[in-house]
Amino acid sequence: xxxxxxxxxxxxxxxxxxxxxxxxxxxxxxxxxxxxxxxxxxxxxxxxxxxxxxxxxxxxxxxxxxxxxxxxxxxxxxxxxxxxxxxxxxxxxxxxxxxxxxxxxxxxxxxxxxxxxxxxxxxxxxxxxxxxxxxxxxxxxxxxxxxxxxxxxxxxxxxxxxxxxxxxxxxxxxxxxxxxxxxxxxxxxxxxxxxxxxxxxxxxxxxxxxxxxxxxxxxxxxxxxxxxxxxxx
Amino acid sequence: xxxxxxxxxxxxxxxxxxxxxxxxxxxxxxxxxxxxxxxxxxxxxxxxxxxxxxxxxxxxxxxxxxxxxxxxxxxxxxxxxxxxxxxxxxxxxxxxxxxxxxxxxxxxxxxxxxxxxxxxxxxxxxxxxxxxxxxxxxxxxxxxxxxxxxxxxxxxxxxxxx
Numbered sequence: 001x002x003x004x005x006x007x008x009x010x011x012x013x014x015x016x017x018x019x020x021x022x023x024x025x026x027x028x029x030x031x032x033x034x035x036x037x038x039x040x041x042x043x044x045x046x047x048x049x050x051x052x053x054x055x056x057x058x059x060x061x062x063x064x065x066x067x068x069x070x071x072x073x074x075x076x077x078x079x080x081x082x083x084x085x086x087x088x089x090x091x092x093x094x095x096x097x098x099x100x101x102x103x104x105x106x107x108x109x110x111x112x113x114x115x116x117x118x119x120x121x122x123x124x125x126x127x128x129x130x131x132x133x134x135x136x137x138x139x140x141x142x143x144x145x146x147x148x149x150x151x152x153x154x155x156x157x158x159x160x161x162x163x164x165x166x167x168x169x170x171x172x173x174x175x176x177x178x179x180x181x182x183x184x185x186x187x188x189x190x191x192x193x194x195x196x197x198x199x200x201x202x203x204x205x206x207x208x209x210x211x212x213x214x215x216x217x218x219x220x221x222x223x224x225x226x227x228x229x230x231x232x233x
Numbered sequence: 234x235x236x237x238x239x240x241x242x243x244x245x246x247x248x249x250x251x252x253x254x255x256x257x258x259x260x261x262x263x264x265x266x267x268x269x270x271x272x273x274x275x276x277x278x279x280x281x282x283x284x285x286x287x288x289x290x291x292x293x294x295x296x297x298x299x300x301x302x303x304x305x306x307x308x309x310x311x312x313x314x315x316x317x318x319x320x321x322x323x324x325x326x327x328x329x330x331x332x333x334x335x336x337x338x339x340x341x342x343x344x345x346x347x348x349x350x351x352x353x354x355x356x357x358x359x360x361x362x363x364x365x366x367x368x369x370x371x372x373x374x375x376x377x378x379x380x381x382x383x384x385x386x387x388x389x390x391x392x393x394x395x
Contacts, residue, residue, distance in 0.1 A: 068355055097316055097317075098317060098320075099316040099320040100314075100316045133278060133355060133356050134355065135278055135279070135280040135281045136278075136279060136280050136317050138280065139279075139280040139320065143320060143324075154355060156354075156355025156357070157352055157355050157357060171338060174247060174249070175249040175259070175314060175315055175335065175337055176249060176312075176314055176315075176335055176337015176338040176339075176340070177314050177337055177338075178337065178338055178357070
């Protein structure tokens with residue numbers, strides 16, 4: 001996969017402007033953008049060589065897939081992507097592995113912390129996906145005291161992860177991680193990807209709850225325009 | 234690979250685990266087992282019911298008794314990554330001298346011929362449930378279960394053989 005620094009794709013805005021950390025204090029938000037050399041307005045597919053290659057892109061409909069989890073009664077349940085996303089605003093975020101340091105100490109806890117805030121902004125479902133089995137996800141959920149606000153879903157065979165092209169093959173790594181998911185966070189509306197922040201491997205730069213919270217605000221303010229980069233002049 | 238059996242020499246392989254200082258280590262099976270009596274036991278998956286509630290505890294409970302009969306190492310292998318194995322180990326109040334070793338890519342499990350395809354259940358390739366008593370790298374007892382059930386692969390069966 002061509003590895004470049006992560007770039008964020010806003011549907012219709014064809015520049016690789018980097019959205020810096022947005023500081024939110026009560027109801028005032030400040031944005032700072034650093035524009036890299038502006039590339040001509042183009043459709044997303046032609047950006048693939050400049051961006052990290054992923055099958056899924058902003059504007060795509062998520063492929064159907066079945067994920068599994070143990071419910072509060074300890075029963076194994078399944079949830080399809082349509083269950084999770086149809087007619088809803090959903091945040092799906094993925095981690096390379098349950099119990100791994102960054103995932104456990106920052107990524108997942110961040111979403112647990114911000115879950116209420118995200119829900120207040122209209123997000124109906126928040127789900128974490130990992131290529132781990134449902135037993136491990138259940139144990140991880142209990143270990144981090146994750147309540148019902150964030151679902152921990154097992155993509156046990158990696159089928160969904162591969163279908164969206166976000167897999168990372170760590171089979172060569174001697175510690176034995178096999179094929180896992182790259183870290184990402186996406187905001188999905190009625191099954192369509194609106195925001196996709198896909199990290200290089202397991203890096204943790206733009207896929208946090210705070211980043212997602214910022215996007216929900218951005219969408220609210222309809223900065224989500226289809227004109228070119230000159231909007232940010 | 235045909236399943237390992239009594240009389241065979243165990244293959245060497247590298248497994249990962251977090252040591253007492255919480256650092257990730259790669260260990261060679263032979264380095265742990267050469268010149269000693271050891272038990273190698275395998276489970277289909279960390280945090281799964283039978284494994285967690287019966288199989289592993291049987292070895293933790295009997296570890297002193299096994300030690301008094303000359304078993305120096307209790308090596309638990311599962312096809313899970315070392316982070317998961319570490320978390321699983323922590324979920325027990327004490328693990329005595331059972332080492333929780335990760336065979337993340339199932340390489341060693343396959344070398345033993347004890348792999349189990351659980352892809353249908355979303356678990357991928359795992360290990361069959363088994364317990365081996367190994368004396369200076371030679372398999373003396375091989376108790377391998379058919380599926381995930383727990384009938385012959387516990388600590389008691391190993392104790393009767395000693």
